[in-house]
Amino acid sequence: MVVKVYGPHYASTKRVLVCLAEKGIEFETLPVDLIKGENRNPEFLELQPFGSVPVIQDGDYTLYESRAIIRYYAEKHKSQGTDLLGESIEERGRVEQWLEVEAQNYHPQIYNLTLHILFATALGFAPDEKLIRESEEKLAKVLDIYEERLSRSKYLAGDFFSLADLSHLPFTQYLVGPMKKEFMIRSRKHVSAWWDDISSRPSWKKVSLL
Amino acid sequence: MVVKVYGPHYASTKRVLVCLAEKGIEFETLPVDLIKGENRNPEFLELQPFGSVPVIQDGDYTLYESRAIIRYYAEKHKSQGTDLLGESIEERGRVEQWLEVEAQNYHPQIYNLTLHILFATALGFAPDEKLIRESEEKLAKVLDIYEERLSRSKYLAGDFFSLADLSHLPFTQYLVGPMKKEFMIRSRKHVSAWWDDISSRPSWKKVSLL
Structure with a gap:
């Protein structure tokens, strides 16, 4: 199907x-x-x-x-293709934790930046410069916590690629590409290595071109 | 443990x-x-x-x-106490969908209301009346969609109580109690019956008193 x-x-x-x-x-x-x-x-x-x-x-x-x-x-399809949930219930718990961090801490800020920097004009409203500044500051603080986390494990939920990492791909691509804020990733050593790793996966290379 | x-x-x-x-x-x-x-x-x-x-x-x-x-x-502990995930992978998918609706559509609005109506003074800032008004309007639209959904199934994910319903309890209690906005629930027949059902569960009666 x-x-x-x-x-x-x-x-x-x-x-x-x-x-x-x-x-x-x-x-x-x-x-x-x-x-x-x-x-x-x-x-x-x-x-x-x-x-x-x-x-x-x-x-x-x-x-x-x-x-x-x-x-x-x-x-x-747990056993088909890449396992994205971890091997144990405890690993899945960790995947869920970082998926929620993405949804609750990372996404609201990067979404504000995307909307106001990339799409405001097309949608017919003026970009809110104060909101852009505040969202960038908050996102930087979130990335500082990611930097610390990624100094201790290769991926967010542990030493395995999971839904938690995958979930960051599309909006972070906007950040490093059309938003011209790649410095937010590159100024953090472990976040930078993590981004190179996850964004070079064949799955993302295929989908990002669609 | x-x-x-x-x-x-x-x-x-x-x-x-x-x-x-x-x-x-x-x-x-x-x-x-x-x-x-x-x-x-x-x-x-x-x-x-x-x-x-x-x-x-x-x-x-x-x-x-x-x-x-x-x-x-x-x-x-899937088989201990109330099963909160559904019986099949498809039911769990539905639970996850409505958990995400709660997190992405319902929560941001009810959180703004909670923060600005109940906690602004204690936290030392002035309530943002415009944000309160907009959040209430957006929450009303979300509740209209809930009303339609709950006219077709007893609970959000289907005819079984799940994490999706449970996740709404604490902030909705603020809404109907200290925020004095119970009318938002009571003016919608199916939402009202759903609220009576989920808020009368012994688990919530115990926890809401803590």
Whole structure:
């Protein structure tokens, strides 16, 4: 069964696509143009009532929220492709902890930067310079904690690549690329080595080009 | 082994405590006073580098982030007490989806309301009335989607109580109690019935009094 993935051009959806690539799961993509408001069409809201991407359809099973989808496939096909959950329940707990850190501490700041630096003009509002400054300061503090963590283990949840690392890929690519804030990664030795490692994975090289 | 839980008086920690109560896991609580800044002490930052509660210690295993901790215990003791993850991988996917909706759509709004209505004065800043108004409007839209969902299933992830419902308890209690915004729940028939159901569980009656 080929998995249908809605909204492939957005960072949250790439979180799902890179997971499917790591697991060797075949997918097809269906574009959704957020700028044109296609996510507010009744047919789309039937799939995803909040009007967000991504959504997947796998036979008659529909699921949304990128971090829920990646957990679903990592568990459903645990022994296929890269194991992204750790070997024990304790390792999975650690994966969950760092997935939550990504969602609660890292993402809100990098999302503000993405929205206000990259997309404000296209979406028709003025970038909030104060919010940009504050978000960058908060993200720097989060990265200081990552630096300490990554001085003690190769990846966030331990010495294995997991959903926790993978979940950082799409928005961090915006940060080091179009946002021109690569210095935030490069000024931290262990974060920099971690970024080189995770962003050079074949799965990400494939998905980041979509 | 009795689980040590730091910061029992805060809503995020109660998410963990109600999960432990549902699973019949014994715990002891260790207070952390955020107003006094005890979460910035070096010993606490050693456990939780972001300075947030909750943290648990279970023998030599330390874990933080409330939604990671509840997943860990729900999986580790799957067949003990209430099953909070669903019976199949597809049901668990649904639980994860609504846990993410809680974390990404519901929580940011109810957290803003909690911070600015209940805690601004104690923390020494002026409540942001514009933010309060906007957060209430956004929360109302989220609750409209919950109302539609709960007209089709008894609980968020399906016809079984799960982590997704449980995760809403502590902050919604603030909303209907000290924030005096019970009308947001009561004006929606299915949300109201769902709230009566989940908030009358013995686990929550016990934990909400702590």
